[in-house]
Amino acid sequence: MKPFAILYSSNTGFTERYAKMLGEKTGLPVFSVENPPEKGTAIIYMGWLMAGSVFGYKKAAKNYDVKAVIGTSLAPTGTLVETIRKNCGVPEDFPVFNVQAGMDHSKLKGGYGFGIKMLTKFMAKKKNRTAEENAMLELLIKGGDYVSEENLAGIIEWYNNL
């Protein structure tokens, strides 16, 4: 069965933009967790990456028929699939995606600003960083916006093949 809706959770707005973009591309209605669809609905869940896990996924999985999970991240598109699979506890054949989004320090609320400081410190101290980790560190320090339609291509292909 195809999903009937997109449900998202967004802290600083990147996930919201991706959810609306995906809604336009698929024709699916888009809901935020603050204004959610009926429980049990078949959904695509989108949330932001927090320490390797997709924020809000576990709660969504309890209340909805989740058909796919998408994490928006600092890390490049497609590089966190196995990390998310492990940290969210979803099986091998379950559709998992990550799309690169961005960092907007001015919109970070409350404790999450502290979380970013810790993550930046951790990444800065890390020895032998890969090119991807260096790119992530630069985003953490300077901020940036990598939202693009191309990042959704793999998800749209998956959806169209359902």
Ligand SMILES: Cc1cc2nc3c(=O)[nH]c(=O)nc-3n(C[C@H](O)[C@H](O)[C@H](O)COP(=O)(O)O)c2cc1C
């Ligand atoms: C506390 C915290 C932890 C984060 N951890 C990760 C992470 O482990 N990996 C990653 O790629 N991005 C991480 N991020 C970055 C966010 O997932 C990214 O900025 C996301 O696009 C924000 O989406 P939003 O604007 O919808 O809130 C973290 C952000 C915060 C605030």
